[in-house]
Amino acid sequence: MVKNIIFDFGDIFVNLDKPVILREMEKYKCLDALPQLESLNSKYEIGLISSEEFIAGLHKLIPQATPEQLTDSWNAMLLDFPDHRLGFIEGLANEGKYRLFLLSNTNALHIPHVAQKMGLEKFERFKNCFEQFYLSHEIQLRKPHLDIYKFVLENNGLKPEETFFVDDTKANTEAAESLGIKTWNLLVGQEDVVQLLSKLP
Structure with a gap:
């Protein structure tokens, strides 16, 4: 029972809108950095890096977007x-x-x-x-x-x-x-x- x-x-x-960050990477032609994103996210999800370190790491992968844009994109996957x-x-x-x-x-x-x-x-x-x-x-x-x-x-x-x-x-x-x-x-x-x-x- x-x-x-x-x-x-x-x-x-x-x-959730899970693919939102992938669309960002596609928009900026950064899809080849997907494995690094997955590794970065894994560390972030278990608290091994701070939010600031995560966004900085994301910025290295998608340098065309500002840290503020990346933060907004990351949170955009959360819907209603x-x-x-x-x-x-x-x-x-x-x-x-x-x-x-x-x-x-x-x-x-x-x-x-x-x-x-x-x-x-x-x-x-x-x-x-x-x-x-x-x-x-x-x-x-x-x-x-x-x-x-x-x-x-x-x-x-x-x-x-x-x-x-x-x-x-x-x-x-x-x-x-x-x-x-x-x-x-x-x-x-x-x-x-x-x-x-x-x-x-």
């Missing part, structure tokens, strides 16, 4: 947070049937931007739905590495077979499954997190 539910954040609650999803997670939290956790690969620029776009009051309402709000850049662990799932399980006394994980990235759900966690690989644009209860085993 499922007692614990772990949620991803991007494209589960907040809508639909109210029906906030209402859903608040309702689930108020029922008290499940222990709820958030586990997100994210960075120090994106979270304040989401809070600003949502409004601080709504963001705090969202955050308060979860027993723990785990952000990769704060815990210095990143999906799909197994250590991040073990960290959440061990730190909260969760049994894998009683835990359900929702994420839009197949590699992330497959990693969780390898530890015995039940999963839902949500198909963005076809499914919505509000359908959760129909997906539970």
Whole structure:
């Protein structure tokens, strides 16, 4: 029986435009720097470099854009947070049937931007739905590495077979499954997190 539910954040609650930075690189003819961008982002998402170092690194890859333009482009991938999803997670939290956790690969620029776009009051309402709000850049662990799932399980006394994980990235759900966690690989644009209860085993 499922007692614990772990949620991803991007494209589960907040809508994303993930290719926006790729369009910037294409615009400035910098697509050959994509491997360096992925490496830079990996370091940034686990807090190994600061926001200033990340933007400086991005500027080296896309020198035609200013640091300010790059910051705006980086945050432009964060779109809206639909109210029906906030209402859903608040309702689930108020029922008290499940222990709820958030586990997100994210960075120090994106979270304040989401809070600003949502409004601080709504963001705090969202955050308060979860027993723990785990952000990769704060815990210095990143999906799909197994250590991040073990960290959440061990730190909260969760049994894998009683835990359900929702994420839009197949590699992330497959990693969780390898530890015995039940999963839902949500198909963005076809499914919505509000359908959760129909997906539970």
